Amino acid sequence: MSIPHSIQAEYDVVFAGGGAAACIIASRLATALPHLKFLVLESGPTTKDKDEHRQPGRYLTHLLPTSTTMQFYASTPTENVAGRSVIVPSGRCIGGGSSVNFMLYNRPAASDLDEWETEYGNAGWGSKDLIPLMKKAETYEVEPHNATHGSDGPLKVSYGAPLDLAAQFLEIGPKFEKNRPFGDEGNGFDAASVNKFYQMPKWISRKGHRSDVPHHYIYNKSFDNLSVFDGCRVNRVITENGAATGLEYLFDRRLVIVSAGAMGSPLILERSGIGKKDILDRAGIPMVVELPGVGENYQDHLFVVTPYIAEPDAETFDPIFRGDPETWGRLLTLWAKDGSGLMGGNGVDCAIKMRPHPDELAELGPDFIQYWNDVFAKNPDKPLFWLSALAGLPADQSALPPIKYLCSGCFLGYPTSRGHVHIASSDLYAAPDFQCAFLSNDCDLAALRWGYKKGRELIRRLPSFRGALVPGHPQFAPDSPAALTETGPVPLDAPKVVYSAEDDKAIDDYVRQWVATTWHSLGTCAMKPRDRGGVVDSKLNVYGIGKLKVADLSIPPSNVNSNTYSAAVAVAEKAAIIIAAELGGKI
Numbered sequence: 001m002s003i004p005h006s007i008q009a010e011y012d013v014v015f016a017g018g019g020a021a022a023c024i025i026a027s028r029l030a031t032a033l034p035h036l037k038f039l040v041l042e043s044g045p046t047t048k049d050k051d052e053h054r055q056p057g058r059y060l061t062h063l064l065p066t067s068t069t070m071q072f073y074a075s076t077p078t079e080n081v082a083g084r085s086v087i088v089p090s091g092r093c094i095g096g097g098s099s100v101n102f103m104l105y106n107r108p109a110a111s112d113l114d115e116w117e118t119e120y121g122n123a124g125w126g127s128k129d130l131i132p133l134m135k136k137a138e139t140y141e142v143e144p145h146n147a148t149h150g151s152d153g154p155l156k157v158s159y160g161a162p163l164d165l166a167a168q169f170l171e172i173g174p175k176f177e178k179n180r181p182f183g184d185e186g187n188g189f190d191a192a193s194v195n196k197f198y199q200m201p202k203w204i205s206r207k208g209h210r211s212d213v214p215h216h217y218i219y220n221k222s223f224d225n226l227s228v229f230d231g232c233r234v235n236r237v238i239t240e241n242g243a244a245t246g247l248e249y250l251f252d253r254r255l256v257i258v259s260a261g262a263m264g265s266p267l268i269l270e271r272s273g274i275g276k277k278d279i280l281d282r283a284g285i286p287m288v289v290e291l292p293g294v295g296e297n298y299q300d301h302l303f304v305v306t307p308y309i310a311e312p313d314a315e316t317f318d319p320i321f322r323g324d325p326e327t328w329g330r331l332l333t334l335w336a337k338d339g340s341g342l343m344g345g346n347g348v349d350c351a352i353k354m355r356p357h358p359d360e361l362a363e364l365g366p367d368f369i370q371y372w373n374d375v376f377a378k379n380p381d382k383p384l385f386w387l388s389a390l391a392g393l394p395a396d397q398s399a400l401p402p403i404k405y406l407c408s409g410c411f412l413g414y415p416t417s418r419g420h421v422h423i424a425s426s427d428l429y430a431a432p433d434f435q436c437a438f439l440s441n442d443c444d445l446a447a448l449r450w451g452y453k454k455g456r457e458l459i460r461r462l463p464s465f466r467g468a469l470v471p472g473h474p475q476f477a478p479d480s481p482a483a484l485t486e487t488g489p490v491p492l493d494a495p496k497v498v499y500s501a502e503d504d505k506a507i508d509d510y511v512r513q514w515v516a517t518t519w520h521s522l523g524t525c526a527m528k529p530r531d532r533g534g535v536v537d538s539k540l541n542v543y544g545i546g547k548l549k550v551a552d553l554s555i556p557p558s559n560v561n562s563n564t565y566s567a568a569v570a571v572a573e574k575a576a577i578i579i580a581a582e583l584g585g586k587i
């Protein structure tokens with residue numbers, strides 16, 4: 001690790017990783033405890049005042065293979081995903097995921113958070129504690145003074161340049177879907193937000209700026225007790241006599257906080273000798289604390305994006321995704337003037353958090369019923385998946401005709417599969433042993449099969465629909481009634497597509513071939529009892545070692561149904577309160 005000369009010899013609190021959670025915690029603590037000195041070490045580059053982070057419409061550029069703001073983790077190939085290696089990108093810059101993500105604003109169900117408290121024994125981490133912290137962090141510009149949301153927090157939320165395709169989806173959806181009306185609120189934490197078509201809010205201000213963490217918690221303030229350094233990849237935590245004393249050559253006096261995200265934090269712990277014995281032995285790392293849960297319990301949301309063709313005049317993000325110079329020039333001028341235009345949006349403007357009605361359960365097949373009974377039946381606020389219509393095809397389009405596209409996108413709220421991420425050697429730069437374990441349980445396959453069908457029925461009714469982009473769909477037999485032959489919208493009351501067992505098999509093969517990450521990794525340093533595989537306690541202390549905490553999205557013991565920025569914000573705000581109190585301050 002190269003240490004810039006200006007880093008001083010002593011700090012009170014040091015952070016390994018400077019992503020979404022770390023930047024919130026550091027900002028809150030540096031404000032509450034002005035007599036202490038804080039240091040954040042982030043492996044990626046700075047994001048300050050850079051258009052690729054401030055302008056929402058550039059979000060897809062961070063996923064290019066040449067990106068310097070993303071770390072790409074390759075999962076071990078398995079037959080469950082048709083022999084592929086699933087690639088999971090993770091933000092790698094100051095602000096982490098908050099500076100590169102797709103900015104979709106979704107919040108968990110209350111029961112997701114309550115499980116952290118009741119099922120895993122973490123007092124103070126239930127919905128009654130965390131919902132106020134989510135509100136504290138946001139200003140809901142969609143509807144100021146809506147009591148379910150925040151009105152004066154640092155992160156702004158608005159609808160961000162919505163497109164007409166969303167209006168079509170929001171009009172057709174409630175008419176076509178039985179008992180699934182339009183709702184003003186898709187994020188009310190309760191059952192009333194489930195099975196409602198809603199307009200998609202975004203972590204984008206009304207002025208067209210990305211609501212990342214660093215520009216709203218750090219760069220906009222002047223701290224003389226907080227240093228944030230980019231380009232510092234932390235190898236390990238230094239421990240002496242049962243307590244953390246620093247990171248590599250830096251010695252602190254009070255606390256080390258590992259906040260390198262669900263992919264980074266377990267690797268730092270393992271390189272520091274904290275983890276499962278076999279794994280440390282294989283890497284030749286002396287064991288400091290035996291903690292077998294480190295790096296286990298990996299969870300994500302399984303995502304399938306299915307492409308369709310849109311009418312030529314539809315307004316979509318495709319010209320932006322293709323890098324069309326005329327479109328970019330025009331949009332950048334607009335954005336520079338007043339933040340208006342598509343550079344202030346992302347093309348994802350509508351959604352539904354869908355959950356099967358009782359009379360639909362049979363459509364999901366017998367494998368699904370036990371899962372339904374275990375997870376959903378007693379929790380009416382839990383949707384099965386999030387389903388949306390995207391205006392454009394967010395992918396490399398270089399081999400595709402330069403036309404207009406729209407997509408259905410479906411991610412599972414609570415996949416049953418559990419993977420892992422572990423070090424494969426002591427080398428800081430070595431690729432980890434990563435297993436995402438997608439589709440290792442047939443329940444997830446059944447849910448995504450149903451999601452494909454639901455999405456297709458809605459999209460084929462939109463006035464802008466002009467057919468399927470066939471190579472991006474299941475390979476149905478040409479003579480099957482499910483074959484993809486339509487070239488224009490069907491009437492609202494057209495019969496639903498009928499699928500044979502062979503067609504269902506084609507959908508399953510398709511899902512295995514195409515399922516992808518939603519970039520929502522979590523759970524790999526779980527906050528739960530040590531004898532149940534926990535890594536941190538409910539004060540975020542790593543078991544068995546003093547002065548060392550983990551605070552980021554590696555700590556949720558179980559999944560949330562929503563895009564995960566909101567959960568990361570809540571974890572960080574909660575962590576800041578806990579840590580400030582321990583250091584003699586108050587937030």
Ligand SMILES: Cc1cc2nc3c(=O)[nH]c(=O)nc-3n(C[C@H](O)[C@H](O)[C@H](O)COP(=O)(O)OP(=O)(O)OC[C@H]3O[C@@H](n4cnc5c(N)ncnc54)[C@H](O)[C@@H]3O)c2cc1C
Nearest residue numbers: 017019020021096097101102103104234261264553563565
């Ligand atoms: C492409 C993408 C799209 C997403 N879209 C959405 C969305 O639309 N809506 C939503 O709600 N959520 C979205 N998310 C998820 C959300 O951004 C994350 O859940 C959130 O950022 C997690 O916060 P964190 O602090 O746990 O980790 P991160 O924000 O990932 O921060 C971890 C930081 O630690 C650093 N780090 C790791 N290892 C080391 C090391 N050894 N030394 C120093 N630094 C290290 C990393 O570089 C990174 O900056 C998306 C994420 C990605 C990647």
